[in-house]
Amino acid sequence: MSALLQPRWYCDGLIQRIDWVDWAGVSAQLDAQGCARIPALLDPGECDAIAGLYDRPDGFRSTVTMARHGFGRGEYRYFSYPLPAAVAALRSAVYPHLVAIANRWNAAMANDVRYPDEHARFIARCHEAGQTRPTPLLLRYDKGDYNCLHQDVYGEHLFPLQLVVLLSRPQHDFEGGELVLTEQRPRMQSRVEVLPLRQGDAAVFAVRERPVKGSRGSYRVQMRHGVSRIHAGRRHTLGVIFHDAC
Numbered sequence: 001m002s003a004l005l006q007p008r009w010y011c012d013g014l015i016q017r018i019d020w021v022d023w024a025g026v027s028a029q030l031d032a033q034g035c036a037r038i039p040a041l042l043d044p045g046e047c048d049a050i051a052g053l054y055d056r057p058d059g060f061r062s063t064v065t066m067a068r069h070g071f072g073r074g075e076y077r078y079f080s081y082p083l084p085a086a087v088a089a090l091r092s093a094v095y096p097h098l099v100a101i102a103n104r105w106n107a108a109m110a111n112d113v114r115y116p117d118e119h120a121r122f123i124a125r126c127h128e129a130g131q132t133r134p135t136p137l138l139l140r141y142d143k144g145d146y147n148c149l150h151q152d153v154y155g156e157h158l159f160p161l162q163l164v165v166l167l168s169r170p171q172h173d174f175e176g177g178e179l180v181l182t183e184q185r186p187r188m189q190s191r192v193e194v195l196p197l198r199q200g201d202a203a204v205f206a207v208r209e210r211p212v213k214g215s216r217g218s219y220r221v222q223m224r225h226g227v228s229r230i231h232a233g234r235r236h237t238l239g240v241i242f243h244d245a246c
């Protein structure tokens, strides 16, 4: 069995790497752009092992064919609990570094919700409200596939930031397939950001909205993310959403 599926103490290296990330830099990028890139969060072996889970018959609660729902083209699978150790480690070890930003954003948007320091406590809040289904997912795109602009909102409880890790090698395993973010400003035209990622790089971005400083205080902008069409090959990503689903 892959070490990635083993209990959490096998993921010490990953947890240490997460703690060494320049979180002050991530926070500054998030404030400025609503998104940030974290280079080489996973190593190539971890990426391949996680992408390889896609074809396992167990470990997932559901498979979604995107075209059937009008979400785009391609497929994704939601992990079931217990999550593979590396996915659980990513979710619980990244979360504490994002809490201060999430709380600051909510304060700036006059939203009273505040987040606890520990992910387990936030998940308990989701579960008490009936949001009990795990949301971390693996996505698979083949030639011609794409992911329409969307927001990953799964119920009343929402953590305002999420993480995506690119598991495949651009120009090698696939071409095209760029992660795209849009920012819809009130009464203004939308802004687009393309996040170029290499294998193992992560992107952190706003799930639904974020505050932007204006001349007269902060205003809210709506954020959406998606993936442009894959021109060739196959692209896998790991999505880590911090709230659970109804």
Ligand SMILES: O=C(O)CCC(=O)C(=O)O
Pocket: 139, 147, 152, 163, 164, 179, 225, 226, 227, 237, 238, 239, 240
């Ligand atoms: O495949 C991607 O880069 C985006 C995946 C996504 O929409 C998500 O993880 O929420």
Ligand SMILES: [Fe+2]
Pocket: 150, 151, 152, 225, 239
């Ligand atoms: Fe998404």
